[in-house]
Amino acid sequence: MTLLGKSFSVIILILSLTFMVLALAVNASHRNWRDVVMGPTGLKAQIRTTESTNQQLRDTTERTRAALSREQAARRTALAALQTQLDQLESQLQNSESSVQQLEAQNTVLTQTDRSRAQQLEELTSETARLRDQIRKEQQDRDELFTQTLKLTNDMNKLRGIVQIQQDRNDQLMAQVTRYKEVTDAKGIDINEPIGGAPPDRNGTVLVINRPKKLVEVSIGYDDGLRKGHRLEVTRQGRYVGKLEVLKVEPDHSVAAILPDYSQGTIQENDRVDTTLD
Structure with missing residues (x-):
């Protein structure tokens, strides 16, 4: 037997077995469908x-x-x-x-x-x-x-009393002054004349200097109690400079001569002049 014949024989055997199995399966699964439907x-x-x-x-x-x-x-x-x-x-x-x-x-x-x-x-x-x-x-x-x-009202009342007293005293003094004036006028007494010939305590300044004539003009005069012959002290910033002697007196100024014996410096304008030195 050839190889082809053997192959067909094996195939036929396998197919036979397959159909046999299918037949058994169909037989095993067979049911009464009428009972299934009409039951x-x-x-x-x-x-x-x-x-x-x-x-x-x-x-x-x-x-x-x-x-x-x-x-x-x-x-x-x-x-x-x-x-x-x-x-x-x-x-x-x-x-x-x-x-x-x-x-x-x-x-x-x-x-x-x-x-x-x-x-x-x-x-x-x-x-x-x-x-x-x-x-x-x-x-x-x-x-x-x-x-x-x-x-102040109390003080003012006190002052009014004092003023009244002073007013009365002033009236008395005015009466006395009037009487003294009448007496001095009757006697020909000049009340401005200094007592004892000494000038009053006054001060002024040097106004003009005439060096060739050794004369100076000062700012105090007759109204200040200055008279001819009075001597004046000259100072500059507190330092003594010299002494003057009054030669001519006017109401508000005077002319004085420079006293060389007392000179301790050169007198200049605006130097201070005093009637007395402290």
Whole structure:
């Protein structure tokens, strides 16, 4: 037998075994389909049960749909009412927002006004405190002035008494002076003439110097009690310079000669002249 014949023989054997297995399987799975379909629990009974259940479900669905339609209508009505309320509330909200904005603007203005008034209040409080201190000080000053016024009034009354006494004394002295004047005029006495020939204590300055003639002009004269022959001391910044002898006297100035024996320096204009030295 050739190789090809052997191959076909093996193939035929395998196919025979395969068909045998299939035949056994079909035989094992064989069922009575009439009983399966027409039995009490068969497919037909299940179909009738399913159809009854489906019909019940359809009825329930219809009722549910009707209820849903009624619910949807009620919901649409309620939604429309809610929409109307929402529109009203939105309108009220807009009005409230406008009112809030106005109130916020008013609040801002009031806040600024309150801040300004608070600042004014602080300034007024400070000013009031200052005025109180000033009033207190002025009251103290017024009390002190009142006390001083009382004291001065008392002193003034005392002074008035003294003035009255002095006035009476002055009247008496004036009467005496008038009498003395009448007596001196009658006797030909010059009251300006110095007693004992000594000049009064006066001082002046050197006005003009005539060096060739050794003469000077000084700023004191007859009205100051200076007379011909009086001697004057010359100093400069407290230092002794020399001595002068009056030769000619005028009411407001005099001419004097420089005494060389007493000279301790050169006499200059604006040097001080005194009738006596301390």
